Amino acid sequence: MNKEQARKQKSYEEYVKQKTPVHNVWKNMFRAFVTGGAICLVGQIISNYVSGTGMDKEMTSCYTSMLLVFLSVLLTGLGLYPKIAKWGGAGALVPITGFANSVAAPAIEYKKEGQVFGIGCKIFTIAGPVILYGIVTSWAFGLIYYLLLKAGINW
Known part of the structure; x- marks a missing residue:
């Protein structure tokens, strides 16, 4: 490598170092x-409230999930959930609320393109791979x- 190439390489490495964001793992x-x-706390509050109305465990779980999804979609529509996700990272993206956000966000973004070519085509842009690999993984397991079980191993 000649001097000019070495200088360009060094300059490029410095540029990359400047532009690459530095993450604090502990803070994240x-x-x-x-x-x-916080999401789990909200879910537990909903669950305790619904359970206190006299519903059985299964119905309490259903209502809790539905209300968490509803709140996630509502916050996505108001533009708040993306801010929560940006601040909280995987803490906001992993629970059921993150999945609801990943379905609602493209639907909101592409609604101007119409029901079929906008919402219909783009709604599972983010969530599609999650659904696909979730189904394939659950099938494999x-x-x-x-x-x-056929081999006689039962736990």
């Missing part, structure tokens, strides 16, 4: 923990479980 983990914990 704390934010994710707080955000995920189900097959493994079935084969283990």
